Amino acid sequence: MTTQPTAATAAQASPDAFRALMSEFPTGVSAVTTRDLDGEPRGMTCSSVTSVSLDPPTLLVCLRAGSPTLQALLNSGSFSVNFLHAEARETAELFASGNPDRFALVPWEQPPGAGGPHLVRDAHTVADCEVVLTQRMGDHVTVFGAARRITRQHSHPPLLYGQRQFRSWSHT
16 A cells, blocks of 8 residues: 655754754765965865766765855866865864865865866865856855866775764775
């Protein structure tokens, strides 16, 4: 016997309830980087990264509306997603902190044609992307990026975040 789905209640989940729900969903950790119009590096920690399409290779990132990183990314039209490895927790916390000197505290480079700075010590892989679509939803903007180049840098396991804690991929 099949049952019909019941209609959702009209009440809306609170931001705190939604945050608690999503904290139970572990995800990888990245740093989205780009350059502003003056050539200064910008970046922020991002755990909202999703594969969208294999053909063409496309991913999405969700960034806080009003962030300097988002504004620079939109102005430049390109960005890099630095997928952080398990030993890069301090960098994840630094790029989440809003510290304006974050790029002075970590080694990085920007190869020719890169979408943004590559965190050479802290990323296991970097995807250089071109902005192809944006969509605002509430206090965030979803940015769709066509992956133009993938660079593998380290073989360390990925850094994960869930239950408000950083962890690494289990070796078992």
